[in-house]
Amino acid sequence: MKAERRNAAGVSEHRLDREAGRLVYPVVSRRSGGLSVGVNLFPDLKTCNFDCPYCEVFPFPEARPFSLARFESELGEFLDEGWAASWAPETVRDICISGNGEPSLSPLLEEAAALCAAARSVRPELLGGARLVLITNSTGFLSERGRGVLGRVQDLGFELWAKLDGGDQAAFERLSRSRYALGDIVEGLRIYAAERPLVVQTMLCEVEGVSPGDGEMAAYARTVAELLRSGARLSSIQLYTLARPASGGACRALGDAEMLRLAEVLSLALASAPAEGAPPPIELFGSRGNIGSEGAPGFGRAASSGSGRAAGGRGGPAAASESA
Numbered sequence: 001m002k003a004e005r006r007n008a009a010g011v012s013e014h015r016l017d018r019e020a021g022r023l024v025y026p027v028v029s030r031r032s033g034g035l036s037v038g039v040n041l042f043p044d045l046k047t048c049n050f051d052c053p054y055c056e057v058f059p060f061p062e063a064r065p066f067s068l069a070r071f072e073s074e075l076g077e078f079l080d081e082g083w084a085a086s087w088a089p090e091t092v093r094d095i096c097i098s099g100n101g102e103p104s105l106s107p108l109l110e111e112a113a114a115l116c117a118a119a120r121s122v123r124p125e126l127l128g129g130a131r132l133v134l135i136t137n138s139t140g141f142l143s144e145r146g147r148g149v150l151g152r153v154q155d156l157g158f159e160l161w162a163k164l165d166g167g168d169q170a171a172f173e174r175l176s177r178s179r180y181a182l183g184d185i186v187e188g189l190r191i192y193a194a195e196r197p198l199v200v201q202t203m204l205c206e207v208e209g210v211s212p213g214d215g216e217m218a219a220y221a222r223t224v225a226e227l228l229r230s231g232a233r234l235s236s237i238q239l240y241t242l243a244r245p246a247s248g249g250a251c252r253a254l255g256d257a258e259m260l261r262l263a264e265v266l267s268l269a270l271a272s273a274p275a276e277g278a279p280p281p282i283e284l285f286g287s288r289g290n291i292g293s294e295g296a297p298g299f300g301r302a303a304s305s306g307s308g309r310a311a312g313g314r315g316g317p318a319a320a321s322e323s324a
């Protein structure tokens, strides 16, 4: 198992493992708060129905497609040997299905998820506290079949982190470069989250010189508020910016102060929106780590100082990376 690599800014270079065709790649993740065991369902070809300009999946030469047998072998190899050799005593925070594309497009998603759940259940000492996470661009929620697949994955013990980039069609198109209508994505989220809780994750970054401003954030807040009002169960909202170079090259990370300011726009709007119960907590991830969580000491105060507190994990403050 390869040791972790970092670029000149100290950010994990796990994409090298993904590009080398690995199905399992350890990474220090901002959003996981430490060591995350990434699962790549598409080692041979990026497979996605979005074309996000901030996507971190670069072209890669690798002929072998995903196979359940190879995945089970690689996962066992890392958990039983690679972790002790290269990462101990770092706690494994999660096993995360993400990798080079949209997981719900894989015909082997359910089987791969079941292998993750089984691997966790037979290694209680190493993985007893580890979460199972699936990161999706939310297009799987558009169909009843897709919602069924994702629901069965969630029933295995997975948290679903669902992308919602933008609160109006223009912002959504800028960030997804897709043919989808934001209204359809939101409706899919609403239907699914009426039954099961979701974590919403939203990228905030500059694209070709255009940054999300207060107006866009207000539109986003209205969209989230409408979801909540209609009964959607959102367990948290993750706002994050770029941590590493994007394959499109036209994106730039927002600074911590701007992230905090936009989070406060959202927080204030949700606090005043009519909805049952308290709004979901907001977690903020700047380019170099976790800036804070709503309600936590420092949330908001750092907006004026421009400072942030970095994620924990291997390498401490410099560690800031996760799957695309």
Ligand code: SF4
Pocket: 048, 049, 050, 051, 052, 054, 055, 056, 057, 099, 100, 101, 102, 137, 324
């Ligand atoms: S960031 Fe994710 S959803 Fe967007 S193009 Fe890349 S793999 Fe697809």
